[in-house]
Amino acid sequence: MFINSIVKTNAPLPEQDAYLRKIPAISGLSRLDLNCPVTFLVGENGSGKSTLLEAVAVAFGFNPEGGSRNFHFSTEDTHSALSQLLCLYKGPYRPKDGFFLRAESFYNAASEVDRLSKNNLYGSSPDKSYLQNFGGKSLHQQSHGESFLALVLNRFWGNGLYLLDEPEAALSPARQLTLLSEIHRLVKKNSQLLIATHSPILMAYPDAEILLLSDGPIRPVAYEDTEHYQITKSFLENPQRMLRILLEEEPAEGAALSD
Numbered sequence: 263m264f265i266n267s268i269v270k271t272n273a274p275l276p277e278q279d280a281y282l283r284k285i286p287a288i289s290g291l292s293r294l295d296l297n298c299p300v301t302f303l304v305g306e307n308g309s310g311k312s313t314l315l316e317a318v319a320v321a322f323g324f325n326p327e328g329g330s331r332n333f334h335f336s337t338e339d340t341h342s343a344l345s346q347l348l349c350l351y352k353g354p355y356r357p358k359d360g361f362f363l364r365a366e367s368f369y370n371a372a373s374e375v376d377r378l379s380k381n382n383l384y385g386s387s388p389d390k391s392y393l394q395n396f397g398g399k400s401l402h403q404q405s406h407g408e409s410f411l412a413l414v415l416n417r418f419w420g421n422g423l424y425l426l427d428e429p430e431a432a433l434s435p436a437r438q439l440t441l442l443s444e445i446h447r448l449v450k451k452n453s454q455l456l457i458a459t460h461s462p463i464l465m466a467y468p469d470a471e472i473l474l475l476s477d478g479p480i481r482p483v484a485y486e487d488t489e490h491y492q493i494t495k496s497f498l499e500n501p502q503r504m505l506r507i508l509l510e511e512e513p514a515e516g517a518a519l520s521d
């Protein structure tokens with residue numbers, strides 16, 4: 263484990279970040295222990311998952327817009343000052359690899375990959391160029407999902423710390439299953455992953471703790487108790503019933519909602 267605990271100090275927030283006080287999971291945060299190789303951050307839209315993940319990433323030395331720790335590009339300075347309030351309790355070993363992957367600024371990270379490959383900053387041998395780490399072609403020349411997966415398959419080497427913000431965003435259900443096995447590959451190679459997700463497929467990974475951000479302090483939750491699992495399950499078990507309720511149609515005469 264590269265990060266064992268996340269501790270928030272009581273230092274005041276700058277005025278432009280006053281909104282953080284209104285996010286219960288952030289304002290109620292004092293200490294969060296990471297107990298498993300994989301930790302999922304789950305919760306409703308706006309519950310603070312990205313805010314927390316970004317702050318952990320910045321506190322660990324990643325670029326706020328994503329990338330490895332060698333990425334230093336900046337298109338817009340929008341990250342909060344929460345990272346300055348966080349103290350990360352680290353394990354005895356430093357990661358040999360790492361990546362902060364965020365769906366919302368993936369385009370900019372892909373541009374940075376192009377720039378670095380053209381500048382050849384890391385040197386290249388005749389048979390393995392920098393772009394080879396990303397599937398051999400520009401991430402901009404691949405679809406959103408293809409480029410996401412190319413990154414994970416080719417660039418995530420293991421022994422690393424991987425912070426992923428909604429990695430499922432571009433992935434089909436089949437590719438989410440591929441990502442699940444990639445998560446397992448990385449865990450077997452002594453990696454730690456912190457993943458903000460809405461995917462009931464990803465959060466089923468067994469060697470994981472699911473942390474729920476809701477209206478109080480962040481707390482662990484069982485997989486089957488997540489809304490993601492329950493809503494998806496009840497929808498797929500009987501889509502017609504859910505659709506009748508949602509679309510407010512009168513049930514057909516004689517048909518009970520429970521059928």
Ligand SMILES: Nc1ncnc2c1ncn2[C@@H]1O[C@H](COP(=O)(O)OP(=O)(O)OP(=O)(O)O)[C@@H](O)[C@H]1O
Pocket residue numbers: 281285305306307308309310311312313314340458
């Ligand atoms: N710069 C900002 N100024 C004001 N409010 C902000 C700012 N950035 C984020 N917020 C608010 O902070 C809250 C948490 O946002 P965050 O992106 O962390 O949520 P999230 O849990 O990742 O949501 P989602 O699941 O939709 O990605 C939201 O209500 C959002 O509107």
